[in-house]
Amino acid sequence: MAPGLDESELAAYVEDALSRVASASGPAALGALRAELTGRRSTLAKWHRELGSLGPDERRTLGRLLNEAERAITEALGERDAERAREARAERLVADRLSLDELVDRAVDTPLARGHRHLVTKTRDELEDVFVAMGYQVVEGPEVETDWYNFEALNLPLGHPARGMHDTMYLDVGTSESVVLRTHTSPVQVRSMEAAVRDRSLPLHVVAPGRVYRRDTPDASHLVEFNQIEGLVVDEGITFADLAGTISAFTSAYFGDDISARLRPSYFPFTEPSAEFDITCTICRGARCRTCSQTGWMELGGCGVIDPAVFAAVGIDPARWSGFAFGFGIDRCAFMRHQIADLRALVDNDVRFLRQF
């Protein structure tokens, strides 16, 4: 045993040190105490140095005890520091107190500069207004959906290969892959139809704008979170001709009379026949340019006549009712109309961008 060091002495030392830490008042006293107890000249440090002269067994036992003692003292000091920080914060906050009910009326000048709506909101409002003028009700739906609303009720059963195109993000809630961030606004179709069946309020003429999510690497033309608008008509005698006419009427109303639309066959499990719709390239106005890959057309969205299986899933009689649906990107409309070079500018929130709209 080295001179001046044994287990009981160590225990007594630690007990004394801890009580001094507990009773120290003020930052200065605490700082001095920290130096005295844990600094290079502290008793503990001295004992540490003396360990070297002990036999291996003793060294191991005492070394462990010394480390424990050091940890206990450091923790106690740390707790006092945290306590002090809490007290200081509490003091600051009390000094800062303000009763918000007594604000003097008209004491704050409102600035003369007007703010700005976000470009996507502006675009969304404009699109909504076009569809309202065409007789549509604007409705909304949730962003978190069950697998049923996002896929299955839309004729996309589990294991359906078309699900692979959706790059779905799942939430860690309940059964694995049963809760999703909606990959399209189409679940609102299902919800609208269910509500109309429940309330016996068919026909249905709605558009549903909102945020959707795809697990895609963001780049100049893709965002993980983006906005779509979905249209749905369920009425008597609705055919593909009505869909084509609607797409074309909307295109001219929103983009201008010199922009037209064309439909190409495509595939969506919830519509049959299905189509992609292109509009005249808004950059070259159809003259063929780099942006439209020399085709004169830009792809805007998808559409189709509602598949009777979707009607069956929500309980609408396909013998009486028929309908069509369409959907496209709101951000993409803004992108085309304002020739935005990089879609990521939309989420960057740089005021130099925001102030332009």
Place this chain on the structure above:
Amino acid sequence: MRVALSWLASYVPLPESLDELVATLDDLGLVVEDIEHVGLGLDGVVVVQVERIDAIEGADRIRLVTVRDRGAPVEVVCGAWNFEVGSLVPFAPVGTVLRDGTAISRRTMRGVVSNGMLCSGRELGVGDDHEGLLVLDESAATPGQPIAEVLGVDRDVVLDIAIEGNRPDAWCVEGVARDLAARYDVAFHRTEPDPPAPIGEGAGSVPVAVEIVDPDLCGRFVATVLIDVDVAESPRWLARRLELAGMRPINNVVDASNYVMLELGQPTHAYDLDRLAGHAIRVRRAVTGEELELLDGSSIELAVDSGAIGDTGEDLAICDGDDVPIGLAGVMGGSSSEIGPATTSVVLEAAWFEPIGVARTAKRHRLRTEASVRFERGCDYANCDRASARFVELLAMSSPGLRVLGAPIDVRGELRRPASLRVDADAIEGVLGVRLGLDEVARLLSAIGFDVADRDGTLEVTAPSGRPDVRDAPFGVADVAEEVARLHGYAALPTRVPSWPAPGGLAPVVRVRRAVREALVGIGALEAWTAAIVPADDAQLLGDEDERVRLTNPVAADAPFLRSSLMPGLLGAVRRNAERRQGDLALFEIGVVFAHPSAAPTARVERGGAGGGELVKLPSEDERVSLLLARPLDDARTAVAAWRALATALRLSHTRLDPIAGTTPLGLHPTRCAAIVDASTGAVLGTLGEVDPDIAARAMPGLDDGRRLGWVDVSMGVLADHDAVLRESDVASVPSRYPTSDVDLAFVLDESVHVEELKAVLRDAAGELCESVECFDAYRGHGVPPGSRSLAMRVRLCALDRTLSEEALASTRVAMIDAATGSLSATLR
């Protein structure tokens, strides 16, 4: 899918113009995503032999190479080192234009003239190798020969066509040709293979037994046994077609299998018969825990449930005579029976596997293969024998000695009968809105393999077995109508703009949201859009990780949460602007925040689960309006002013700011915050005040000028709820024409008395004479006891029908003082 025009043209005559062809394909729903011109830039490039290699003085990376075709020697400077005297290499003489547009000219380097260029594989567009020159095999090339001839590269165009999920029939060269032939109304040359006749016909002559144990997952299994197979290279033309399609030639057996898949859409798989234990094949569900080493060398454990919704955990295995798995049906073969150079006997599998099962297996094992993507969409089971015969026919070209042992073994499981339905002109018109002649409908459908019979004005239509997407009646009418529309051309169909009597309109919440946005823009705020999927930092900032909704498969591993507040996003947006020296701004956002179902007081419950048969607890969604005021003079006061502006714009009549009882909401300054409450209904609209200074300091380390950040956060749902939040009456009041008089009163009250209470008492006491009550000063300190404050109030009085007399004013003043001192224990100061 990559399709070479030269290949496509062997089934159907193509139009002269590439533009026209591409437009037609697009119009058929076979979207051309890319057009690649191959074999360009080879004109003029010839084979030369290296005669001499000389060093160039002062240059250590380039050498002077003398080459010769059939004529005179030519000197070329070259930077490659992978050849020697006598090597045969490609040479682009002066004047050649390579495929990347580079025009070869005479150049002088280090004083030496270079009369052309010796080329690498990449420069010629025949490979990726750019390490050195493309050194040619002496047996296959002679000096002076055009390089295009040596490489077997003709000019061609490769179209990359996107095939939609409902068109498995089009996922092959023949399928694309079939659609084109239907559209152009021309003959389509279907592949009819003519393989060598089998030897030893009859039962028992085939030494392989096939058993389908699980007929629901394997509808058909055709096995063809070949002996005396010589594993060798494929014919050049065949290898070239594979290359153009984006596949690497391997050997004639594997290549023939791949070729058949590209041509007919039927994946096949070849097993080495000598490595097939027991010379038997059993197709059965895998047993959980069975292992299989795949062709790609990886080892997988079969039939292990992933736990995902609807995953049955089932795998279909191909097993050998010892019942040991040797392949994952429809996805990938195993390594144990792989075809190798020593293979002489082959069993060819051409099968039909149940699509959803293949899809699940491929997804669970993360093995999307050329075969699995085709089986997932549904192959044509009727194609199995044709594919087998075509394989044999192709393989016999490079292995002429092969013999087919007996007739193919054909075992059936459960197969879906192709859809069959009756369709008339009315039904088609009901979908497309146009009356088409039944003759035209019948012609179009027949051209793509539908069986059509006219029965007195009604067509009896049977879909081909390769069109599993076509359903029976009644749904199938839409499927048939789509095929008719597609082949007829969407652009040729009529259009009509529908109309209906009901007017359009905005949902109430949309109207309120627009009003909120207008009001905030009106006070100078900019609207931001921040991400709903947020990094871990965001949760750490607010310290609510445990209650957050977590993503299972986030795009970025460090951004796994859904936001629980708009505050961190807006703070981040202000910080980024501040870093660009433009941080003096007010930002707002209207967006959804999420809470874990276990954290929400009442969880959202919706229909979900497999088949929609369960009720599923979902994270709750709460749309918030949040405003962050970060201009130099902003603080809780401007937040209150901003809220008042918003409340006025929305005509909210009865809201007041109450101290927050209990825990301070996350992120708020504990002593500078208040709850926004509707005084009549008690509904809480949100909170306002300042951002907690410690959080502000952490979120915006650069912005340490001691500025305060004002904050307003209200629920859109409550704002839009007209029952929870009362609006000003629509009844307009006409102001009095008589003068108004102000009465100023200062009261000392206990801190606990709300200013709104005092206002209400004064308003009541003044009765109908009261036009407005306003607090114009608040004072604490000398003369006011601790725990109390002095509030200076201005009451504006006015009567509708007269000028108020001094007496009236005096009595109203007394009434107000009595009321305040009586009911609120106030003292007049």
